[in-house]
Structures are given as structure tokens and as C-alpha cells.
Amino acid sequence: KEGKGGSNLWCFFSENMTLAARERIALESRLRNALAQGHLQLFYQPQIDIASGSIIGCEALMRWFDPVEGMISPGRFIPVAETSGLIGPLGAWGLEQACCQAQSWRDQGLPAISVAVNVSLHQFLLTDIVGCTRKALERSGLPAECLELEITESALAERPDEALVVLRNLKNLGLRLAIDDFGTGYSSLAHLKRFPIDLLKIDQSFIRDIPQSADDMAISHAVIAMGQSMGMEVLAEGVETAAQLEFLRQHGCNFYQGYFCSKPMAATDFEKLLRGEAQRLMQQGPEAEIFE
Ligand code: C2E
Ligand code: MG
Ligand code: MG
Ligand code: MG
Numbered sequence: 001k002e003g004k005g006g007s008n009l010w011c012f013f014s015e016n017m018t019l020a021a022r023e024r025i026a027l028e029s030r031l032r033n034a035l036a037q038g039h040l041q042l043f044y045q046p047q048i049d050i051a052s053g054s055i056i057g058c059e060a061l062m063r064w065f066d067p068v069e070g071m072i073s074p075g076r077f078i079p080v081a082e083t084s085g086l087i088g089p090l091g092a093w094g095l096e097q098a099c100c101q102a103q104s105w106r107d108q109g110l111p112a113i114s115v116a117v118n119v120s121l122h123q124f125l126l127t128d129i130v131g132c133t134r135k136a137l138e139r140s141g142l143p144a145e146c147l148e149l150e151i152t153e154s155a156l157a158e159r160p161d162e163a164l165v166v167l168r169n170l171k172n173l174g175l176r177l178a179i180d181d182f183g184t185g186y187s188s189l190a191h192l193k194r195f196p197i198d199l200l201k202i203d204q205s206f207i208r209d210i211p212q213s214a215d216d217m218a219i220s221h222a223v224i225a226m227g228q229s230m231g232m233e234v235l236a237e238g239v240e241t242a243a244q245l246e247f248l249r250q251h252g253c254n255f256y257q258g259y260f261c262s263k264p265m266a267a268t269d270f271e272k273l274l275r276g277e278a279q280r281l282m283q284q285g286p287e288a289e290i291f292e
Pocket of ligand 2: 059148150180
């Protein structure tokens with residue numbers, strides 16, 4: 001192989017790229033089939049009110065169960081959907097599925113909670129996200145105020161003026177808006193104050209090293225104070241320890257999500273959790289006005 005130098009190197013990279021491209025195309029067509037054949041499922045992770053310890057909502061997180069490969073994580077297939085145009089149908093399916101599930105829990109008289117659905121960059125900027133959301137609400141019968149859409153900071157930073165128009169139209173439907181992974185993107189505070197945002201979700205990378213990292217504690221504290229002073233609520237993602245939760249409680253953070261309470265779980269398991277929560281609230285007496 002020596003002596004041919006440059007051309008060999010070129011061949012190496014070129015073959016590699018073809019392989020990556022081929023794998024991508026293969027994954028894309030498998031994903032298309034998975035959607036058609038019902039191999040996609042939503043998992044749900046509870047969101048907890050830090051002051052009361054009650055479940056106030058859940059985040060819907062997509063899972064792909066491949067008959068051969070097993071579970072494929074959204075970190076792997078959402079990017080493929082994003083660049084292939086599949087994110088439109090995939091996102092529409094997820095939205096409607098989440099709304100129908102939340103409405104079904106309401107119909108069963110379980111404690112009233114909201115459901116949060118992730119919206120990715122292309123889904124937000126390139127698909128009819130407003131029409132899709134309206135349709136999901138209509139078809140499921142879920143009241144808009146029970147739905148929250150999570151948009152990443154980077155999606156808003158990309159084209160802030162267009163983003164503002166879409167956010168206002170979504171807000172007009174009556175739902176709640178959250179910024180996901182807050183602190184990891186490049187959104188300017190000037191834009192942030194114009195956006196009609198209800199909830200800031202502090203990215204888990206800032207929570208992970210609490211209480212060891214003084215920097216991360218300072219950042220989390222600052223985000224809580226800033227968000228709340230701008231009229232938003234604040235949720236901490238990726239809470240795994242009692243010490244992290246205690247820090248957040250001391251600094252008045254509103255909500256948390258994380259393995260410390262529970263991993264994301266299948267709808268049937270989440271339903272059991274809600275039944276347990278219903279019993280717990282009942283034992284607390286009628287002044288806990290969580291029931292509908
Ligand atoms: P995300 O929206 O920021 O979701 C939080 C991720 O953190 C989830 O990973 C969740 O399982 C994980 N997580 C929750 N608590 C903890 C914890 O205590 N420790 C650790 N280490 N991780 C925790 P997941 O489910 O793999 O989702 C990854 C990302 O994929 C999501 O990040 C979201 O950006 C995207 N995604 C998931 N479902 C959908 C969907 O239906 N539509 C779109 N567009 N994107 C989705
Ligand atoms: Mg999210
Ligand atoms: Mg996040
Ligand atoms: Mg994320």
C-alpha cells in the first residue's frame with residue numbers, strides 16, 4: 001500500500017463515505033417501515049413539582065423497537081428523520097399519539113397532568129407544525145392547555161424572526177411552550193425575552209455535576225432566577241441524586257425530571273404510576289384539588 005500515497009488516502013475516505021451514506025439510506029428506509037408497521041412507541045417520563053412532590057406532567061420520548069436490533073434510541077433515528085423529510089410524518093404521529101394518550105388518562109379520571117412533546121429543528125421550521133398540532137388536539141379531544149411543546153434553543157436561534165411567528169401561532173392555540181436543553185445553544189437574551197415561553201428546561205449537563213461543580217451550581221442558580229424573573233417556570237433535567245434535588249429545592253426551581261424519580265417508561269407502566277399517585281392524593285384528603 002506504500003507509495004501510492006494520496007490516491008490511496010482518497011479511496012479510503014471515499015469508500016468510507018459511501019458506506020456511511022449507504023447506512024444512512026438503509027436506516028431511513030427501515031425507519032419508514034417502522035413507522036408504517038407500528039414499531040414506534042412513546043415512552044413517558046414523569047415531571048415532578050419540587051415543592052409538593054406531585055406528578056404534574058410527563059414528557060413523551062420516542063422509542064423504536066426493531067424486531068431484530070431491539071430498541072433504537074431517538075438520538076440515532078431523529079437525526080435521520082430530520083434530514084430525510086421523515087420528520088414530518090414521524091412528528092405528526094408522535095404528537096397525535098401523545099395527545100390521545102393524555103386524553104385517555106383524563107377519560108379514566110386519573111390525576112390531571114400535562115404532556116410534553118419534543119419538536120426538532122426541521123420539524124419546527126420546515127413542516128406545518130401549527131396545523132399538525134391543531135389536528136392532534138382536535139382528533140384527541142385534549143384541551144390545548146394540557147399540551148406543552150418543547151423546542152430547543154438552537155431551533156429558535158437559527159431564524160429568530162420566523163421562529164417568533166411560529167411560536168405566536170402555536171401559543172394562539174392555547175398550549176404551553178418550553179425551551180429544551182436550555183444553556184447549550186446560542187439564543188440571545190434579546191430574543192428570549194420576545195418569545196412567548198412558559199418553561200425553561202435546564203439542560204442535564206448543568207445538573208450532572210451538582211454539588212461538586214461550583215460553576216454548574218452558579219449557572220443553574222442564575223437560570224432559575226432569570227427564568228422566574230422573566231415570568232417563566234423552570235424545570236431541571238437529568239436529576240439523579242437527592243443532593244441535586246435538594247440544591248434545586250433550595251433555589252426555588254419549580255419542577256424536575258430524572259432517574260432520581262423515574263426513567264421514561266411504557267404507557268402502561270406510566271398509567272400504574274398515575275394510579276398510585278391518585279391513591280396517594282386521596283389519602284391526603286379532599287383539599288388536594290388535583291382531581292377533575
Ligand atoms: P430531550 O428532549 O432533552 O430528552 C431528555 C433525554 O434525557 C431523554 O433521552 C431521557 O431519557 C434522558 N434522561 C431523562 N432523565 C435522565 C437522567 O436522570 N439521566 C440521564 N443521563 N438521562 C436522562 P432520550 O429519550 O434518549 O431522548 C433523546 C433526545 O431525542 C431528546 O432529548 C429529544 O431531543 C429527542 N427526542 C426524543 N423523542 C422525540 C420525539 O418524539 N420527537 C423529536 N423531535 N425528538 C425526540
Ligand atoms: Mg425534551
Ligand atoms: Mg432536554
Ligand atoms: Mg436533548
